Amino acid sequence: MAGAANSAVPTLIGSVQRALRLLEAAGAHRDGAPAKQLAREAGLPLPTAYHLLRTLTYEDYLRRDNGVFTLGSAVDRLAQGAAAQNRRGTIEESLSHWRDAIGVAVYFAVYREGEIELVSISDTPYAPAVAEWADFRETGHAHAIGQCLLGQLDEAARLDHLDRHPVQPVTPHSVRDRPALLRRIARTGPGQPCFERQEYALGTVCAAIPITLGDLPATVAISLPVHQEARLHPAVEQLRAGVSGLMGSRWFSISI
CATH class of the missing domain: 3.30.450.40 (GAF domain)
Incomplete structure (x- = not known):
């Protein structure tokens, strides 16, 4: 029975979950927010947040300007x-x-x-x-x-x-x-x-x-x-x- 219950639990990829939490945090700030604030709101250690923010910015899901992150054009394409x-x-x-x-x-x-x-x-x-x-x-x-x-x-x-x-x-x-x-x-x-x-x-x-x-x-x-x-x-x-x-x-x- 335990094995059956475990098999019903989906395999989750932690890095994807953490990246999505950062995107949600960035999306909550119309004028953007700095890395430290996004890390805090997403409940992530700052080094982990920095790593994911760099990746998300490189893939154009976020845009960084003067240390502030806002949603990038890739998010707009998803919405469209x-x-x-x-x-x-x-x-x-x-x-x-x-x-x-x-x-x-x-x-x-x-x-x-x-x-x-x-x-x-x-x-x-x-x-x-x-x-x-x-x-x-x-x-x-x-x-x-x-x-x-x-x-x-x-x-x-x-x-x-x-x-x-x-x-x-x-x-x-x-x-x-x-x-x-x-x-x-x-x-x-x-x-x-x-x-x-x-x-x-x-x-x-x-x-x-x-x-x-x-x-x-x-x-x-x-x-x-x-x-x-x-x-x-x-x-x-x-x-x-x-x-x-x-x-x-x-x-x-x-x-x-």
């Missing part, structure tokens, strides 16, 4: 990473909600640094997502997500994208050339959804609604098998209503 994970989790929860409520595969994508970025997909075996058989970034002209994002760009950015990723047919139903694509984008009013029918994948219809997150063009999209095409417009309207209810919320107010 945690915040990004939380935001991604919130996005995925929202997509899952719409997936189940509407009964479709749901996608979230952004246009970042000159490229289409598919951030998250939520689907089920009964509402499968479209398989990415041709590079999504290079074929933005052929799918609703890409057309929606390109429609949110200014003319120079849109033409630059098409220079780098030329319009060419992906299926027999795809838009044929750049002028045809630009005419389609011009016909789609601001804030209106984009629709495509078997342009990226045969047997599939898709729609995407535009969302702007600060300066970041974004979109939420859905797809359906072509034999369920009659559901597409009602599903888009249901999605638009759901997204509109969140436009002022934390989910949309935070840049991802």
